[in-house]
Amino acid sequence: MSQTAASAAIAAILADPRFQAAVATMEQEHDRTVGDIIRLTEIPSPPFKEERRAAAYLEMLREHGLEEVEQDAVGNVMGRRRGTGNGTTVVVAAHLDTVFPEGTDVRVRREGTKLFAPGVGDDTRSLAVNLAFLRAMDAAGIRTRADILFLGDVGEEGLGDLRGVRHFFTEGRHRDRVGAFFTVDSPEVDRIVTGGIGSKRYRIAFRGPGGHSFAAFGLVNPAYAMARASLTLAELTAPSEPQTTHCVSVLGGGTSVNAIPNEVWMEVDLRSQSATELARLEREFLAGVEAAVAAENAARSTREGPVVAEVTPIGDRPAGHTAPGAEIVQLAVAAVAAHGYEPRQEYSSTDANIPMSLGIPAVKIGSGGRGGRAHSLEEWIDVEPGESLRGMSASLAAILAVAGMEPG
Amino acid sequence: MSQTAASAAIAAILADPRFQAAVATMEQEHDRTVGDIIRLTEIPSPPFKEERRAAAYLEMLREHGLEEVEQDAVGNVMGRRRGTGNGTTVVVAAHLDTVFPEGTDVRVRREGTKLFAPGVGDDTRSLAVNLAFLRAMDAAGIRTRADILFLGDVGEEGLGDLRGVRHFFTEGRHRDRVGAFFTVDSPEVDRIVTGGIGSKRYRIAFRGPGGHSFAAFGLVNPAYAMARASLTLAELTAPSEPQTTHCVSVLGGGTSVNAIPNEVWMEVDLRSQSATELARLEREFLAGVEAAVAAENAARSTREGPVVAEVTPIGDRPAGHTAPGAEIVQLAVAAVAAHGYEPRQEYSSTDANIPMSLGIPAVKIGSGGRGGRAHSLEEWIDVEPGESLRGMSASLAAILAVAGMEPG
Numbered sequence: 078m079s080q081t082a083a084s085a086a087i088a089a090i091l092a093d094p095r096f097q098a099a100v101a102t103m104e105q106e107h108d109r110t111v112g113d114i115i116r117l118t119e120i121p122s123p124p125f126k127e128e129r130r131a132a133a134y135l136e137m138l139r140e141h142g143l144e145e146v147e148q149d150a151v152g153n154v155m156g157r158r159r160g161t162g163n164g165t166t167v168v169v170a171a172h173l174d175t176v177f178p179e180g181t182d183v184r185v186r187r188e189g190t191k192l193f194a195p196g197v198g199d200d201t202r203s204l205a206v207n208l209a210f211l212r213a214m215d216a217a218g219i220r221t222r223a224d225i226l227f228l229g230d231v232g233e234e235g236l237g238d239l240r241g242v243r244h245f246f247t248e249g250r251h252r253d254r255v256g257a258f259f260t261v262d263s264p265e266v267d268r269i270v271t272g273g274i275g276s277k278r279y280r281i282a283f284r285g286p287g288g289h290s291f292a293a294f295g296l297v298n299p300a301y302a303m304a305r306a307s308l309t310l311a312e313l314t315a316p317s318e319p320q321t322t323h324c325v326s327v328l329g330g331g332t333s334v335n336a337i338p339n340e341v342w343m344e345v346d347l348r349s350q351s352a353t354e355l356a357r358l359e360r361e362f363l364a365g366v367e368a369a370v371a372a373e374n375a376a377r378s379t380r381e382g383p384v385v386a387e388v389t390p391i392g393d394r395p396a397g398h399t400a401p402g403a404e405i406v407q408l409a410v411a412a413v414a415a416h417g418y419e420p421r422q423e424y425s426s427t428d429a430n431i432p433m434s435l436g437i438p439a440v441k442i443g444s445g446g447r448g449g450r451a452h453s454l455e456e457w458i459d460v461e462p463g464e465s466l467r468g469m470s471a472s473l474a475a476i477l478a479v480a481g482m483e484p485g
Numbered sequence: 486m487s488q489t490a491a492s493a494a495i496a497a498i499l500a501d502p503r504f505q506a507a508v509a510t511m512e513q514e515h516d517r518t519v520g521d522i523i524r525l526t527e528i529p530s531p532p533f534k535e536e537r538r539a540a541a542y543l544e545m546l547r548e549h550g551l552e553e554v555e556q557d558a559v560g561n562v563m564g565r566r567r568g569t570g571n572g573t574t575v576v577v578a579a580h581l582d583t584v585f586p587e588g589t590d591v592r593v594r595r596e597g598t599k600l601f602a603p604g605v606g607d608d609t610r611s612l613a614v615n616l617a618f619l620r621a622m623d624a625a626g627i628r629t630r631a632d633i634l635f636l637g638d639v640g641e642e643g644l645g646d647l648r649g650v651r652h653f654f655t656e657g658r659h660r661d662r663v664g665a666f667f668t669v670d671s672p673e674v675d676r677i678v679t680g681g682i683g684s685k686r687y688r689i690a691f692r693g694p695g696g697h698s699f700a701a702f703g704l705v706n707p708a709y710a711m712a713r714a715s716l717t718l719a720e721l722t723a724p725s726e727p728q729t730t731h732c733v734s735v736l737g738g739g740t741s742v743n744a745i746p747n748e749v750w751m752e753v754d755l756r757s758q759s760a761t762e763l764a765r766l767e768r769e770f771l772a773g774v775e776a777a778v779a780a781e782n783a784a785r786s787t788r789e790g791p792v793v794a795e796v797t798p799i800g801d802r803p804a805g806h807t808a809p810g811a812e813i814v815q816l817a818v819a820a821v822a823a824h825g826y827e828p829r830q831e832y833s834s835t836d837a838n839i840p841m842s843l844g845i846p847a848v849k850i851g852s853g854g855r856g857g858r859a860h861s862l863e864e865w866i867d868v869e870p871g872e873s874l875r876g877m878s879a880s881l882a883a884i885l886a887v888a889g890m891e892p893g
Contacts, residue, residue: 235743274699278742290754291682294723294730300751301719301733304712311709311784315702322702325709326742331735334686334752334800335643338734343708344742346698376719392742426699 083407087415090474099213100470111460113205115185118197127173127231134229141211151244152231162222165256167480171203172233176452190461198448198458203261206444222481238392242428257405257479258432258439264448266468267418270441273430275355275396276348280389286381287339297384300341302373309365319351350424352396397433405438412475445469491815495823498882507621508878519868521613523593526605535581535639542637549619559652560639570630573664575888579611580641584860598869606856606866611669614852618881630889646800650836665813665887666840666847672856674876675826677817678849681838683763683804684756688797694789695747705792708749710781717773727759760804805841813846820883853877
């Protein structure tokens with residue numbers, strides 16, 4: 078699809094009286110949407126503990142009249158808005174989980190049009206906005222050729238490792254019918270994510286015989302094997318195109334200042350825009366770990382036992398991208414531009430990584446309005462109606478264009 | 486003094502009826518000594534919290550009729566048994582502190598002649614045995630030319646860093662009159678410590694600007710500076726004569742797998758039998774830390790700030806030794822050998838490090854009997870009278886020989 082064709086398709090939608098009725102509904106119901114944002118934000122949803130929010134959202138999907146409302150085996154909740162076509166499905170997702178641990182104060186503080194609370198923008202607002210899309214389509218009598226599957230998924234953040242969407246696409250019963258995938262994630266609509274940064278994360282434990290720092294001097298020390306592995310990683314090639322990075326991020330170990338440690342460990346983060354580069358980086362890093370262990374076992378005595386490394390994967394997000402010329406990208410770009418924004422295409426790590434890695438057209442779009450300090454206790458969004466509705470209108474237009482809004 | 490002369494001096498003491506009366510007193514009072522061991526062991530004396538045991542021991546020194554019984558500014562307790570000479574002082578010390586933290590169950594469990602409790606042998610038994618020496622000398626009417634200063638000192642273990650004896654020799658009012666120093670530490674009398682392993686311990690924190698592992702890739706990473714410093718230490722020369730060692734022992738840092746750490750840290754332990762070697766090792770290690778920081782700041786971007794290292798000393802025990810030909814060594818060896826043991830001269834890190842480093846004749850001797858599992862919750866001693874009294878007799882003979890037992 079050319080950008081011109083995409084712009085024309087978006088213009089037709091924006092001119093359609095039913096689309097305008099949908100936007101008017103979102104405007105009339107803005108307070109309800111804000112109420113839903115607050116209600117959902119105040120239900121804690123820590124990593125791996127999304128149950129309460131999932132149950133509430135499941136009930137909301139049901140109240141919104143979706144079909145086949147259900148929760149799958151990993152905790153994702155979803156429901157279908159049936160289309161007029163052959164059952165091809167467009168997924169519109171938002172993630173249920175936040176980065177905040179149990180016990181975090183998630184009460185929303187309102188100052189003017191700003192809402193402050195952990196998780197309020199990433200990604201709770203999107204959960205409420207997707208419901209607003211649904212009500213607006215229903216109120217305006219909008220039909221689409223494709224089915225739209227509304228999805229509230231678990232495990233997008235951190236060690237959740239995209240497990241909700243991964244399950245959806247590997248085990249879920251809808252996996253073979255998905256023609257396109259939107260994840261509505263965070264407010265800004267001008268930042269369209271069309272590329273998924275792949276990442277591999279490892280925890281490497283280096284273990285040895287330990288011993289007294291003085292009496293057992295000369296024995297292998299796992300801290301030195303780890304230091305060598307760490308420096309090997311530091312020196313690995315990381316091209317800026319495709320963007321590729323690596324990092325030793327967290328480490329620990331040892332028990333007492335007068336003892337050779339029995340065990341030390343580090344966590345590393347490897348990322349790339351390119352699956353090939355990521356695989357190369359991973360291969361070289363793991364070879365570096367082996368070489369570092371061998372070097373330590375050669376440098377000092379193994380008479381009480383050698384140093385060994387235990388490599389535990391703790392994260393695996395596939396790299397992928399949706400081509401700039403793909404219809405979903407062109408339509409999202411056109412919808413955003415038609416609302417007066419300057420669309421940017423970015424790489425990031427989102428739920429869209431999974432469908433992108435499978436070759437399914439996927440983008441991340443925004444929930445509208447502004448926000449900031451995501452992942453911090455000072456996270457905020459602005460629900461000022463003008464800016465919020467402009468962004469929501471852009472994202473809804475993109476979804477309807479991809480799902481094939483039926484002529485009136 | 487030749488070993489022959491030392492053996493003759495010890496033989497004369499052992500043959501003296503007053504010495505034999507002293508040993509007989511220790512035998513008659515063995516149950517009281519065991520009672521004192523139990524009573525003192527059951528008064529917790531964690532690192533830096535020796536107050537309760539110190540107060541009890543101060544009272545016991547007073548009840549034993551010592552002069553000038555007092556507690557000094559750091560918490561050491563002591564009292565003088567006046568000699569017949571010019572006021573030269575022989576110190577007989579035992580340490581009040583244990584390695585066990587507050588809240589450790591220090592009740593003594595008795596099985597036959599074995600006593601089980603944290604700290605029972607290291608070094609609580611010695612506190613009670615020193616009181617037994619005192620009562621035995623008094624009962625037998627033994628006088629010495631030198632004054633004997635009985636000392637219960639704080640801070641021998643771990644991060645206590647010998648602070649009690651260090652204060653005694655740097656600030657204490659007796660510091661200029663000490664002619665010889667015994668520390669009675671742990672049961673075994675055959676292990677005579679004549680050399681003090683010096684140690685320097687550091688905690689090095691490496692700090693940098695931190696940042697997102699992907700978005701801020703290319704910034705300096707303090708983990709790499711630490712790795713380089715660690716490997717520099719691993720490769721530093723450590724002669725086996727004088728025995729010299731080094732170790733990266735405990736480390737930690739970083740907050741999240743997807744962040745370049747703001748701070749990482751490591752603890753290192755440097756030791757040597759030689760003060761010169763220890764100083765050389767310390768100098769080279771600290772230069773290595775500086776070089777590692779500079780290398781990291783050269784290898785990656787410092788646009789958000791450089792990596793800096795903060796070096797904090799956490800331990801400093803001076804190296805030192807008492808020459809094999811020194812009178813105190815020869816007499817201790819002869820006394821132990823005369824009791825049928827095979828004396829060994831060892832290097833270790835004890836309260837004797839401090840006087841040794843000042844050139845004051847000093848040794849560690851034993852409190853008698855057997856024991857094991859020191860520094861563990863299963864620590865035990867055997868108070869079976871035969872073996873216990875044989876060891877106590879050996880140590881008392883060494884003390885009396887050095888302090889100059891007056892002829893009857």
